[in-house]
Amino acid sequence: MGKNQHTPTSNEQYLQALIENSNELIQVLNPDGSFQYISPSVERLLGYTPAEVLNMVTFEFVHPDDLAKARWAFQRVVRKSPYGASRTLRIRHKNGQWRLFEGTARNLLDNPLVKGIVVNARDITEQTRAKQAIAASEKRLRLMVENLPAGAVHVDGHGIFINKTAEEITGYRREELPTLDVWFEKLYGERKEEIQTLYEKRKQAGFPNPRTVPIIRKDGQIRQVRFIVYAYEHGEVWLVSDVTESMQAESQLIASLQEKEVLLKEIHHRVKNNLQVIYSLLSLQAGYFSDKSVLEALRDSQHRIRSMALVHEKLYQSQDLAHINPAEYIRSLVTQLFNSYQNMATLVRFESDVDKSVMLNIDQAIPCGLIINELVTNSLKYAFSTAQHNGEGKITVAMKQQNDGQVILSVADNGTGLPEQIDFETATSLGLQLVNMLTLQLEGQLSVSRQGGTTVTVVFQVEE
CATH class of the missing domain: 1.20.5 (Single alpha-helices involved in coiled-coils or other helix-helix interfaces)
Structure with missing residues (x-):
């Protein structure tokens, strides 16, 4: 015996188990609507025991507003309609709530084993509420899409809805663009398959970035349109804007x-x-x-x-015509100065310590260059002698930028040191006067140290 075959006794038990555990409500009714039989699932679905129901008439459970159509459909089945009858009715639960049932009735009065009207019904309350909630959400979304100031396209499956602004952008009425396939065909012409493939790839990637794609308007104009796509559980919303003029x-x-x-x-x-x-x-x-x-x-x-x-x-x-990186500039400038004082090449070496992140505009680069020029020239002229600095002299130019945007420029040498009687602020030499004037031009502060040679420091705020 096959695994789906049963003896008569086991068949009855098998069918009884199926009926008792079914999510459907099975009824056998007399022509007047009274019950011959109701499946045990009535207690799970409506809260009544089968014994309570068998003494009642089926129409007692129907919502008053649905009663007329329920009676009409039932009489149609009793009169042996070849198509039976299917209806959705509100049925009263024992707790007083109304549940929505979808039922199908067939006339088996002439069947000697049944002799009644068989009704199969299932509770679709939650399913209907979910559909209604989705429909309400879709309605709200479409209303929002319609009233957006930007162009918007709502994609629901393969159907689409475009708002008035999107109509103006494409030149088509919404009735002329009912589906995605029509959208791709009319707006992209020969590029339809290419754009569809691009769309599917971006959809799989979650539409990561806005995309600008040319479209063909209804009047034949080519317009550059920017798409921002938001995907959600039941579809997509595209925000579309014509960026042709802005791109031009x-x-x-x-x-x-x-x-x-x-x-x-x-x-x-x-x-x-x-x-x-x-x-x-x-x-x-x-x-x-x-x-x-x-x-x-x-x-x-x-x-x-x-x-x-x-x-x-x-x-x-x-590449940046407004700013200069002082690191290479300072190295070139000081190297040229050393070449001009070749007699010092064997006495003094040059070291540079400049932040590569420092960027100066031309209004600050020229004063800084002139300050470095004057101070390095002064060191080469006066700070070193053959007897005292035989190859051990050093001039260091440093430029560091602080977190607050301040730049510290320093020129230091390990030479004989600046004489105490020389005051930068009252110096009569043109070079030192220039250093003071250029520091003021930078709106900076100047300081001098005579420890281990001479170090001149200028602190100023870098300009954006």
């Missing part, structure tokens, strides 16, 4: 900025060349003098001009 404006702005960058680079290049011409003129002028003090003054002026020209050269070579 951005492109024009980028082109304008690139043009200005080229122009600014050319300006820096020409300023550097003009300063180089002045440097060369001073060099030619020096050829007409033999007085050492005059030649020294001309050379100092050349160094100052070269320090300014070097700033423009570094800006010209940089």
Whole structure:
């Protein structure tokens, strides 16, 4: 015997077990609606025992507002409608609540084993409430979508709903774009499959980022549309905006900025060349003098001009035309100064300790360069002698930026030290006067230490 076959006795027990544990309510009714039989599941579904129900008529459990259609459907079955009858009715629970049941009735009065109207019913209360809640949520969502100031598309399965702003963006009425397939076909034309594939990939990834894609409007215009997609349990909401004009404006702005960058680079290049011409003129002028003090003054002026020209050269070579990284600039500047004082090359070495994170704009880079130029030149001229510093001299230029945005610039040497009688604030030499003036220009503070040589420190606030 197969595993699904049963003896007559076991068949009855098997069917009885199925009926008792079924989630459906099985009834056998007489033509007047009274009960011949009701399954034990009535107690679980409606709170009544079978004994309580068998003495009643089925219509006693029906909601008054549903009673007329219940009687009409039942009489239709009694009159042997070939299709039976299916209805959804509100049925009273023993606790007084109304439960929603979906039932199907068939006339088996002529069947000698049944001789009654068989009704199969199931409780769909929770299912219906869930559907109603979803429908209410969808309605609220559509209402929200409709009234959004931005373009919006609500995707529910393969159907879509677009608001008025989205109609204006696409040029189509919402009735003309009822499904996703139609949306892709009308707005992307030959690119339909490509865009559908892109959509599916982004959907699987959870729509990570906004995306701008060109669409074809109903009037044939190509518009750049930005999509921001929010997925939820029952669908998606797309926020769409036409960014064509803003992208065109951005492109024009980028082109304008690139043009200005080229122009600014050319300006820096020409300023550097003009300063180089002045440097060369001073060099030619020096050829007409033999007085050492005059030649020294001309050379100092050349160094100052070269320090300014070097700033423009570094800006010209940089990707950032507004700021300069002082690390490479300081190294180049001091190296040029050492080359000018070749007699000191064997006596003094140069060390640099500059934060690579420091960035100076041109208004601060030039004063800093001139300050370094004056202080390093002064050290090379006066701080070292062959007898005292035979290869052990050192000049250190450091620049550090603090967390509060302050920059500390220091120029130190281990030479003979600045004489006590020289006061930076009242110094008569042009170089030291320049250092004071340039510190004021930086709105900084200057200090001098004479311990182990000379250290001049300038503290100023970096400009954004």
